Amino acid sequence: MSIYKLNYRPYAGNVTPLWMRIVVLARYGLAEAWSSKFTIGLLVFSLLPPIVFLLIIYLTNNPLARALIGAGGSKALAIDASFFAIILQVQCWLALALASWVAPRLITFDLADNVLPILLSHPVTRFGYVLGKFVALMSVLSLVTWIPALLLFVYEGYTSPVPWFASNLQIGIGLLAGAMIWITFLSILGLALSSWVKWRVVATGIIFAAVFVPAGVGAIVSGVLRTKWGLLLNLPVMMSLLWRRILGAPDVIRQDFNLPTNSIIVMLVLGCLLFVAMLNARIRAREVVKG
């Protein structure tokens, strides 16, 4: 089967190990995600806040700048757990915008063009397929969440005039853990909802809706029943509480609206299970040609 001979020849070369197929899926997924200029624009926009935070850290640790700002200003620019909680929140909500754009590109094309019967007739399982797409989405989201946050953390440790790094290690671990929890949840949510919608733009809207509509419903439940448990449907509030607790920052919500950490984790796990079930049902239904 060479081009000039136009005949068929069997393949007798090396074959890659099975786990490499997941890397192949992730690689092609990433290529698909970056083929859009809008994705690049969103990424650049998402990396603007870390530059601002970098400047703040620089100013806070620079003696000349501190002298110019004065003692009051220096206190206002304290680099502590609350500061990194703000970084994490800003970056994680920007990650939602990126996920809502990228996730449909990873999976909606496959389902719209009905490629799954061919794709899964290769040595790739349903789980492997989803894992490949998941890895691609996680990689994209990592670029705007824990990677810049940890770089800022390291920069603060480097520029701080006092020994800061060792005594604030919890912040570093918290940044990684908090971001990973969020982007894992976001990736599963994004892939699951994208798999049920044929049009990418609609899928983007639905991902946003899945985060903010239950929050509104939760607020109504809390208001009508006069209970804090309605907040368990409010993802922004839940995540904000979780991030601050992981980083060791003080809670900013009213004490009577405080949710236990365990209940937040249970809600996130239940959400993930629901989305995994949705994804499995959808892909299973599309993996074979009916006939």
Added chain:
Amino acid sequence: MGIIELDGLEVRLGNRTVLNGLTGTLRGQSIGLLGPNGAGKSTLINTLLGFHRPLKGTARVFGLDVYRDRAKIRGAIGYMPENDSFIGNMSGVRFVRYMAELAGLPPAEALERAHESLFYVGLGEVRYRKVNSYSLGMKQLIKLAQALAHGPKLLVLDEPTNGLDPMARQRMIELIKEIRKEGSVRLLISSHLLRDIDEVCDEVLILKSGRIAALCNIEEERRSNRSFMELETVGATEKFSVSIRGLGCECAVFPGGRIKLVIPDNIEVRDLYVIASEQGVQIRRMHQRRDSLEDIFLRAMDNEAERPAHVNL
């Protein structure tokens, strides 16, 4: 050992038994899979690809269990599905390369073979165009190209000529014949079109209502039915018929010198000419009836209800 071995294979989808106790061994170089709509052809293919778990019995491809060893089997199979199935916004060469990499080829080899297989099927000049800009015939060909790119041992083609115009159909049939002739790839071809199967297959599995209605070697079947013959003669027809009865042929004589006869296996057609020559009878026309695949198919459809699950015609 056969390529595909079925032993009491039963597959249920929901509450419906789609494949019911299939037993048989398929050994042909090119195997046709025939049957009316809903007979279970696609379900059998999907079972062989490991998508459905057999409820009872087993199915083996190259000696491997279709469900337990599905990763190995899928690596050795090239599958061309019936419906449109591709990534429309990818170029042809990128799509075929992607599928080859998923089959296990390293990236460089996958790219090389993607180019080769696209040229082989006749899409070389359009390989950088996006797949969704291809015509229906081109889409069928790119499905074939991706099925061939990783050098499979078994090529499963589900309705390969579906929706093609006569020229494109002929091109597809020629390609399949070429692949069969090359010899390193076995073929399993599912089709509604008896003519396609007749042209490219040497063995046929006919399904009806989830059961095997017939499993036979097409050439052997034709050879076993070659004994029925019609003659048109001029001369002493009665005397000629007596003589050929003496050879052991069953024969009936009709007005106008027409004779219908069934010749036993040990008698050659040449013997008839010898007797005719000796008796001064001219054989003006000789029609040796051969069973077409259509006959085999129709007989299988008629007889299926009266037959056991596995029948060798």
